[in-house]
Each structure stands twice: as structure tokens, then as C-alpha cells.
Amino acid sequence: MQGLRIQIRGIVQGVGFRPWIYRLAREEGIAGRVRNDTAGVTIDAFGAEPSIEAFLGRVRSDAPPSAAICDIETAPIAVEALDEFSIVESDAAGAPTVAIPPDLATCPACVAEIFDPRDRRYGYPFTNCTNCGPRFTIARDVPYDRSRTTMAVFEMCPRCRREYESPDDRRFHAQPNACPACGPSLVAMTPEGRPLDVADPVAEAAWYVARGLIVALKGIGGFHLACDATSESTVARLRARKRRQQKPFAVMVRDVSAAFEVAHLTTEELALLVSAARPIVLVRRRETAPLADAVAPRNPLVGLLLPYSPLHHLLLDAAKRPLVMTSGNLSEEPLAYRNAEALERLGGIADLFLAHDREIETPCDDSVGRVIAGRPVVLRRARGYVPRPLKTACHFRQPVLACGALLKNTFCLGTGDLLHPGPHIGDLENLDTYRAYEEAIDRLQRFLQIEPEIIAHDLHPHYLSTSYALARPETMKVAVQHHHAHVVSCMTEHGLTGPVLGLAYDGTGYGLDGTAWGGELLLANLRSFHRLATFRPVRLPGGDTAIRQPWRIALALLDDAFAGTPPRPVLPLFHAVSATDVTAVTTLLRSTFNVPSAHGVGRFFDAIGALVLERPLSSYEGQIALEWNLAADPVETTSYPFTLNHDAEPWHIDLRPMVRAIVADVGGGWSPATISARFHNTLIEATATLVRAAARRHSGLPVVLSGGCFQNARLTEGLLGALAPEFAVYRHEAVPPGDGGVAVGQAVIASAIVDGIQPDTTN
Ligand code: ZN
Ligand code: ZN
Ligand code: FE
Numbered sequence: 086m087q088g089l090r091i092q093i094r095g096i097v098q099g100v101g102f103r104p105w106i107y108r109l110a111r112e113e114g115i116a117g118r119v120r121n122d123t124a125g126v127t128i129d130a131f132g133a134e135p136s137i138e139a140f141l142g143r144v145r146s147d148a149p150p151s152a153a154i155c156d157i158e159t160a161p162i163a164v165e166a167l168d169e170f171s172i173v174e175s176d177a178a179g180a181p182t183v184a185i186p187p188d189l190a191t192c193p194a195c196v197a198e199i200f201d202p203r204d205r206r207y208g209y210p211f212t213n214c215t216n217c218g219p220r221f222t223i224a225r226d227v228p229y230d231r232s233r234t235t236m237a238v239f240e241m242c243p244r245c246r247r248e249y250e251s252p253d254d255r256r257f258h259a260q261p262n263a264c265p266a267c268g269p270s271l272v273a274m275t276p277e278g279r280p281l282d283v284a285d286p287v288a289e290a291a292w293y294v295a296r297g298l299i300v301a302l303k304g305i306g307g308f309h310l311a312c313d314a315t316s317e318s319t320v321a322r323l324r325a326r327k328r329r330q331q332k333p334f335a336v337m338v339r340d341v342s343a344a345f346e347v348a349h350l351t352t353e354e355l356a357l358l359v360s361a362a363r364p365i366v367l368v369r370r371r372e373t374a375p376l377a378d379a380v381a382p383r384n385p386l387v388g389l390l391l392p393y394s395p396l397h398h399l400l401l402d403a404a405k406r407p408l409v410m411t412s413g414n415l416s417e418e419p420l421a422y423r424n425a426e427a428l429e430r431l432g433g434i435a436d437l438f439l440a441h442d443r444e445i446e447t448p449c450d451d452s453v454g455r456v457i458a459g460r461p462v463v464l465r466r467a468r469g470y471v472p473r474p475l476k477t478a479c480h481f482r483q484p485v486l487a488c489g490a491l492l493k494n495t496f497c498l499g500t501g502d503l504l505h506p507g508p509h510i511g512d513l514e515n516l517d518t519y520r521a522y523e524e525a526i527d528r529l530q531r532f533l534q535i536e537p538e539i540i541a542h543d544l545h546p547h548y549l550s551t552s553y554a555l556a557r558p559e560t561m562k563v564a565v566q567h568h569h570a571h572v573v574s575c576m577t578e579h580g581l582t583g584p585v586l587g588l589a590y591d592g593t594g595y596g597l598d599g600t601a602w603g604g605e606l607l608l609a610n611l612r613s614f615h616r617l618a619t620f621r622p623v624r625l626p627g628g629d630t631a632i633r634q635p636w637r638i639a640l641a642l643l644d645d646a647f648a649g650t651p652p653r654p655v656l657p658l659f660h661a662v663s664a665t666d667v668t669a670v671t672t673l674l675r676s677t678f679n680v681p682s683a684h685g686v687g688r689f690f691d692a693i694g695a696l697v698l699e700r701p702l703s704s705y706e707g708q709i710a711l712e713w714n715l716a717a718d719p720v721e722t723t724s725y726p727f728t729l730n731h732d733a734e735p736w737h738i739d740l741r742p743m744v745r746a747i748v749a750d751v752g753g754g755w756s757p758a759t760i761s762a763r764f765h766n767t768l769i770e771a772t773a774t775l776v777r778a779a780a781r782r783h784s785g786l787p788v789v790l791s792g793g794c795f796q797n798a799r800l801t802e803g804l805l806g807a808l809a810p811e812f813a814v815y816r817h818e819a820v821p822p823g824d825g826g827v828a829v830g831q832a833v834i835a836s837a838i839v840d841g842i843q844p845d846t847t848n
Contacts, residue, residue: 087134088164094125095155099186099229103172104257105149110170113140120173145320147738151189151361172252186219187473188305190363190393192217199395210396211269215259222306231260235444235846242267269443276432291403299425301435305394306449306468307420308413308427313459320379326434329416331706333381335365335388337410339401347374353456362469363393364452394777419521422448441517449508464821467509467748474503478580482840486537487831488550490824495829500535513549541835543597567594568605569614571791577833579815583610591792603685613839617779618736622682626673635709636701637670646744658699659716686794697757701723714797721762727771740769743776769803787813793823
């Protein structure tokens with residue numbers, strides 16, 4: 086006989102872990118006990134040595150899919166003469182337990198029940214079990230149990246309670262456990278909030294959808310607006326009412342076979358689509374896809390997602406068509422998640438409300454992912470991932486709050502050796518979003534019982550996140566350069582402490598010299614960086630106006646490349662712009678007022694995209710850049726000339742030769758697809774040349790890719806192909822490459838600076 090104490094850390098509470106351990110112990114003939122504690126789960130196991138070994142092996146290898154084990158520690162203990170294995174109640178007086186789990190997509194067993202007419206949960210939209218259901222979004226406090234969730238108001242009926250209390254049951258300690266007799270109920274309402282007297286609100290909603298109407302649907306993390314994705318006029322109406330002109334909508338399909346009808350899917354894309362987090366996955370749309378063009382205008386990709394709540398399964402089954410499933414808000418506003426608020430804000434958009442009386446405590450957007458070079462990359466980290474922590478190689482001696490950047494803001498709390506990125510908040514540009522941001526920070530702090538001592542923020546003096554940081558009562562504030570934070574966010578994912586050659590390519594970020602950086606090669610460690618190289622800057626006539634009107638940047642690039650005499654007349658783009666505007670911008674270019682310089686690689690996508698696609702205006706952030714990226718011919722291999730200027734540090738990549746060659750190609754009648762491919766190839770070649778040159782001075786360093794430009798699969802895959810034979814190249818997976826990932830880097834850098842966890846090695 087042998088006794089072993091096994092301590093497991095990670096997401097192991099609220100995911101059916103203890104019942105699973107219980108069954109495993111019985112199967113392997115192990116006696117002892119399992120309990121939740123402040124660190125995770127502790128098991129005392131007693132049995133013959135081979136049984137203990139087999140048991141431990143299975144604990145390591147077959148954990149339930151929704152659990153995430155960070156580490157397992159074992160220590161021998163004295164043998165106790167026990168006959169049985171039992172689940173011991175948590176010590177109520179103990180310190181609060183570890184993190185609340187993320188929301189989990191409905192499991193196959195629960196889906197089977199809601200479609201089984203003989204089951205007592207047939208058609209019940211709030212069915213869940215220990216393997217699935219809402220978690221983070223219904224939690225009000227820690228430790229995570231029913232009395233501290235929005236399910237507290239529903240008293241379990243005797244049958245539900247029996248399931249909840251029996252360790253053999255799939256619903257043992259499933260905190261949101263419910264059935265039609267005792268749980269939440271669904272209601273269909275008019276936009277005025279009047280409940281409709283209908284037997285089946287789901288069937289009613291399906292009827293509305295079939296008639297081209299718009300349904301506001303209360304989901305897991307907030308309201309969605311749903312409508313028929315196959316109808317041009319319906320989708321156009323949704324766009325008009327939501328005031329969202331062209332930005333793609335996500336589409337929910339009933340199941341995997343419906344997903345294959347809509348898109349080409351690789352094995353990796355399919356795995357991401359069906360994962361318990363159920364993100365929106367960007368995939369290549371089929372030519373034959375039964376989708377309205379208005380879903381994603383001029384975009385060969387489609388954001389696809391599968392049902393992740395019983396309500397989605399029931400609605401998709403009844404509607405018998407793919408549905409647009411977009412967040413319930415007006416453009417730029419935060420997500421609506423309370424019934425009254427939804428009626429007020431979405432009353433002018435939706436024709437019917439499908440709501441219920443289970444409150445959402447914490448709003449959480451859908452996450453977005455994409456497979457790049459065969460690996461899943463989280464582009465927007467929210468529902469299904471948050472508040473799952475990320476383990477870091479460094480240790481936060483003092484808790485840190487990192488406030489993030491401006492667009493696609495996310496904050497992050499760091500404590501011990503864990504990082505807790507908050508949910509995606511959105512663009513911090515209006516008061517409502519700012520309020521949602523403050524609330525989300527307060528809430529996660531409370532859930533994690535963290536009082537931050539260090540506040541990290543962006544170097545930009547005018548970001549709302551910076552103002553927020555500066556107004557916090559804590560005295561220790563650390564300003565972090567944006568691209569340094571990008572690079573370190575990626576280093577952190579891979580346990581790198583530097584030095585590294587970090588490429589940070591994005592639209593914009595405040596540089597040390599006050600200009601907009603965004604095409605940077607940094608020699609970086611966790612504390613500091615040295616700017617080795619950048620791109621020759623582009624001028625932005627009119628500042629932010631130029632970003633919404635990329636023809637202005639195109640004109641500035643041409644002006645630079647042709648030394649003040651851009652060949653405008655031969656370029657069709659400028660036929661689409663009024664002569665007065667062209668003259669005004671030309672005048673602006675000769676001045677120094679309101680013509681900031683920008684180094685962002687994203688600006689070349691905006692400008693060249695506008696030029697070649699003849700698209701003077703952008704209707705949402707990054708639109709033209711995205712279209713230009715997706716236009717590229719996949720097989721074209723040639724590229725354009727560029728120069729790498731070594732005269733002074735930082736070195737400059739000069740793309741003027743490329744701009745001149747592109748003008749020649751436009752004149753020569755080459756297709757946008759070919760020109761876009763050559764443009765991408767040029768960026769890849771220029772970057773690889775730069776990295777090789779830098780590596781001659783700083784040899785043997787890993788290369789790190791970060792920044793929003795690496796959401797671009799063609800750029801990332803091309804660069805991996807060019808660099809991988811010579812360098813260890815690291816890229817994002819769990820942390821978004823874009824500004825949603827910046828807070829992770831900020832947290833680590835601030836802590837490294839304050840705690841001095843690493844000597845400065847870059848000088
Ligand atoms: Zn389930
Ligand atoms: Zn019940
Ligand atoms: Fe950025």
C-alpha cells in the first residue's frame with residue numbers, strides 16, 4: 086500500500102473535476118478523498134503502487150476537456166486505512182478559491198437531451214451540466230458556487246437537487262443546474278417590452294427570422310442581433326438599423342455539416358470551431374455558400390461560429406438557415422446585456438426580443454480566432470477564454486494592473502506567476518465603453534481578490550486608458566511603450582525573457598519621440614528595448630482624417646516617392662476624389678501643420694490598397710488594409726524593389742522604389758491580385774533582409790512577431806517561411822497579436838522594471 090497527496094492547480098473547479106476524479110479512483114481501486122482548496126484541487130490517494138501510478142497517469146492525461154491543468158505536485162503521505170473514495174466538501178472558512186472558469190459551450194450529452202422528446206429537458210434552453218454551461222458571465226463573487234451566481238434566485242426542484250448532490254451524476258455540483266420545473270424561462274417580447282402570449286418563443290423567433298425580421302436574442306455574454314444570413318434585403322436592413330455599413334457580420338450555422346456548406350475548413354479550423362470556447366473563426370467562404378453578399382462585402386472570408394448555448398441550438402434548428410449573429414449594440418457602443426437596457430437600446434433595431442430571466446452579471450463578447458500557418462491564433466479574447474489565466478515564466482512580486490491601449494482595449498491583472506487578461510472591451514472612445522471598462526476592471530479585481538500595487542499604462546498621453554491609470558489611487562505608475570508591450574506580450578506566451586529581435590508591425594502606437602511608430606524592429610528584453618530599425622515614415626495629411634480617407638495617405642506616399650510630383654492623372658483612384666480635395670491635401674503636404682509622420686506598416690496597406698483597389702474611403706478601422714491583404718494572388722512569387730538604409734540608427738526600410746514600381750504596374754494593367762501579392766512579397770523580403778542584417782550584429786537571438794499586422798495570414802506565413810530556416814521564430818497564439826494583447830506585455834514590463842527581475846542586457 087502507498088499514500089500519495091496530489092495537488093492540482095489550474096481551472097479545476099466548476100468543470101466537473103471532482104466527480105471525474107471520483108469515478109477514476111473507483112475504476113482504479115483507489116481509496117481516499119478529493120477536495121477543492123484555495124490552490125485548486127487536492128487528492129489524498131491510497132492504494133497499491135501500480136494502481137496509484139495508473140491513477141496518476143490518467144489524472145495527467147485524460148482531464149475533462151473544459152479543465153486546464155497548470156501543474157501537478159505530488160508528495161508521499163502516510164497510508165490511511167480507508168475503504169472508499171469520497172468527495173469532501175470545501176472548507177467554507179478557507180480563503181477564496183481559484184479563478185472562476187470560463188463559459189463552456191453546451192456539451193453533446195446536453196444537446197442530445199434538449200432534442201429528445203422523452204427527456205424532461207426536451208426543448209429547455211437553460212440545460213447544462215458540469216461539463217458545460219455559463220460560468221464567468223453568471224458569477225457574482227468568489228468562491229464560485231450557486232449562491233454567488235445569478236442562479237441563486239432559482240430554487241432547485243427535488244429532481245435537480247438530487248442530480249446536483251449525487252457524485253455519480255453528470256450534474257453533480259453543476260452550479261447553474263436547472264430544468265423547466267425550477268429554472269429560468271424564456272419569453273418573446275415586442276420591442277416595447279410587451280410579452281407575447283406564445284407557447285413556444287423559439288418557434289416564434291424562427292417565424293420572425295423566416296420573414297426577414299430581426300430578433301434580439303439574449304445569449305451567454307450579452308444580446309445578439311440575429312437575422313436570416315441568406316437574404317440580401319434582411320442583412321441590408323440590419324446594417325442600416327445598426328448603423329454598420331460594411332464591417333463583416335459573424336454567421337452562426339447549425340452544425341459542422343452546415344459549416345462545411347458555407348466554408349472551406351481545414352482540420353485545425355474545424356478543431357477551433359468546435360472547441361469548448363466556441364469562438365468566431367475566420368475561414369474561407371465557399372463560392373457556393375448560401376450567404377448574402379451583404380454579410381461580408383468584398384471579403385472572401387467569413388466569421389463562422391457554432392451554437393454554444395441550448396437556446397442557439399434550438400433556434401438554429403427551428404430557423405433552418407444560417408443566421409447573422411452580431412453583438413447587440415449600435416456601432417461603437419458596448420454590448421447590451423440586461424433586459425431593460427437591451428429594450429431601450431435595441432428597440433429601434435430588433436422586431437422581436439427573445440429574452441429570459443437568468444441575469445448576465447458580466448458582459449462578454451464572442452471571441453474571434455483564426456488559423457495561421459496551421460496554428461490557432463486568438464484575435465479577440467473574450468467569452469470562452471476569460472477569465473482563464475495564462476502562466477508566465479516570471480513572477481509578479483506585487484500585483485499589477487495593466488490598462489491596455491485604445492482600440493480593441495483589454496486590460497490585464499498579474500499576480501504570482503499568472504496573468505489574467507480581462508475580456509475584450511472595445512474601442513475606448515466614448516463614455517459608455519469607458520464605464521464598461523471601469524466596471525470590468527473592478528469586477529475582475531474582486532473575483533481574483535487582487536489589490537494591484539503597480540499600474541501599467543500606454544505611453545500615449547491622451548488614451549482614455551492612460552487617463553484612467555493616472556487617476557488610480559495607487560502611486561506606482563509605469564508608462565510602457567506600445568511596441569515594446571507588443572513584443573513582450575509575445576515573449577511572455579513563449580516564456581522568453583530576452584534579448585530577442587522583436588518585430589512589432591501595426592497601425593499606430595506612441596513612440597518615444599512622440600511620433601506614431603508601427604514598423605519597428607526592437608532589440609528587447611522584459612525591461613527595456615533598443616529601436617534597431619523602422620520604416621521610412623509616411624505623412625498623414627489631416628492626421629486621423631487620413632486614416633478614414635486613405636486616398637490622402639496614398640497621395641502622400643506618391644508625393645514622397647516621386648519627389649513632389651505624383652503622377653496623379655494616370656491613377657484612377659484620383660478620378661474618384663474631387664479636385665478641390667486633392668488640391669487641399671496637396672497644399673497640406675507642403676505645410677507642417679496637421680501632417681504627422683507615421684511609421685506604421687498598416688499605413689502602407691491602407692495607402693496602397695486605396696491606390697490599387699481605387700477605394701478612397703474606409704468605412705471602418707482597417708477595412709482597406711484587410712481588403713488589400715485578402716486581394717493577394719496566392720501563387721504570385723515576384724516582388725518589388727526596396728532599400729534598407731543603414732546610415733544611421735534606427736535603420737530605415739525605404740519603400741519608395743516599391744511605390745514607383747506599383748505605379749508602373751497599375752499603368753501596365755496588372756491585376757490588383759498580382760500587385761497585392763507582389764506587395765506582400767516585398768514586405769516579407771524587406772523584413773527578412775532587415776532581420777538578417779540585425780542578426781549579424783546581434784547573433785543567435787530568437788525572432789518574435791507581434792502587432793496587428795500579424796493577423797494577416799499571408800504576411801505571417803510568408804515571414805515564417807523566409808525566417809524559419811535560420812531563426813527560432815515565435816508568434817502569437819493565446820494572446821492576441823493586435824492591441825487586445827498589449828496589456829499582457831504592459832503588465833510584465835512594468836513588473837520587470839519595478840521589481841528589477843532581470844538585468845538590462847540591451848545596452
Ligand atoms: Zn452538458
Ligand atoms: Zn429542476
Ligand atoms: Fe498596436
